[in-house]
Amino acid sequence: MSAPLPSLPVTFRPTRTRAVLYAVGIAQLAALTAIALLLPKLSGGERASFVVTGLLVLAVLLLLSRPKVVARQEGVTVVNLTTKRELAWAQILRVNLRAGDPWVHLDLADGTSLPAMGIQPGIAKDQAIRDARALRDLTEKHGALDHTAG
Numbered sequence: 001m002s003a004p005l006p007s008l009p010v011t012f013r014p015t016r017t018r019a020v021l022y023a024v025g026i027a028q029l030a031a032l033t034a035i036a037l038l039l040p041k042l043s044g045g046e047r048a049s050f051v052v053t054g055l056l057v058l059a060v061l062l063l064l065s066r067p068k069v070v071a072r073q074e075g076v077t078v079v080n081l082t083t084k085r086e087l088a089w090a091q092i093l094r095v096n097l098r099a100g101d102p103w104v105h106l107d108l109a110d111g112t113s114l115p116a117m118g119i120q121p122g123i124a125k126d127q128a129i130r131d132a133r134a135l136r137d138l139t140e141k142h143g144a145l146d147h148t149a150g
Contacts, residue, residue: 003130005137006071012131013068016124025061029054067117069104069131071138078106080117087114089142097121097132104132 036050094107103120
């Protein structure tokens with residue numbers, strides 16, 4: 001017996017991974033800022049470089065926490081590290097998450113494959129498998145509707 005389909009809109013994202021990235025980013029920024037303020041022999045520029053380094057690391061970690069997959073009635077939005085792609089349901093032929101894959105891959109009607117980094121097994125494998133199945137089931141339901149309507 002399969003799980004019921006989630007109601008739309010639904011957002012899939014690696015929440016545990018995001019929490020870790022946010023926590024590490026804030027902690028390292030706080031540590032570097034504390035070092036900058038507590039070391040007595042640093043010049044103003046050296047202090048600023050500690051804080052700027054902390055901000056840069058935080059920015060990279062926030063970028064790494066960006067991926068998500070949003071399923072709506074109209075289709076799917078895949079947000080990866082630096083790209084965002086809108087897909088109609090009919091464009092998605094298959095949702096793949098094979099053993100060892102770092103994230104879901106979407107096989108598209110144009111013959112290409114699109115990584116969907118918002119569903120990744122990393123530190124929450126069971127949740128990623130549930131999310132991949134839910135996205136697959138939604139794709140089968142809504143993709144079939146789009147194909148029969150045309």
